[in-house]
Amino acid sequence: MRALAAFVSGLLFSGGLVLGGMTMPENIVGFLDFFGHWKPALAGVMGGALGVYALLYPLVLKRKVPLFAPSFDLPGPGKPSARLLTGAALFGVGWGLSGVCPGPAVAALVTGAREAVVFAVALAAGISLFHLAFRPGDPGSCG
Numbered sequence: 560m561r562a563l564a565a566f567v568s569g570l571l572f573s574g575g576l577v578l579g580g581m582t583m584p585e586n587i588v589g590f591l592d593f594f595g596h597w598k599p600a601l602a603g604v605m606g607g608a609l610g611v612y613a614l615l616y617p618l619v620l621k622r623k624v625p626l627f628a629p630s631f632d633l634p635g636p637g638k639p640s641a642r643l644l645t646g647a648a649l650f651g652v653g654w655g656l657s658g659v660c661p662g663p664a665v666a667a668l669v670t671g672a673r674e675a676v677v678f679a680v681a682l683a684a685g686i687s688l689f690h691l692a693f694r695p696g697d698p699g700s701c702g
């Protein structure tokens with residue numbers, strides 16, 4: 560049931576990205592072009608997502624456990640780690656340079672676009688390198 564919930568969630572997420580035009584790099588690059596031809600589409604998609612999150616998050620946390628997991632996995636208090644900040648910066652630079660974010664890139668794979676395939680292969684290579692460099696259980700290893 561967890562796998563089905565994850566699959567349906569992924570479909571909803573990718574469908575929203577496609578409908579919002581976020582699989583088109585020109586919308587991302589246009590959003591980051593403050594001094595040229597600025598495109599606000601990304602702000603609308605992000606605003607919609609934050610609105611849904613803000614409304615539903617308190618309701619979800621009223622449950623003792625999630626619907627499809629044994630417990631909630633929430634971050635604890637504390638300052639962000641250097642690894643998190645470095646990863647966020649690298650993600651932002653890559654996103655800004657390419658105009659492609661991992662979610663929309665994966666959603667765009669269904670189009671067969673060469674750019675989406677190249678990006679997805681590079682993403683998989685980066686994930687694989689990370690898992691080779693860090694053992695499960697290391698801080699920041701995602702498992």
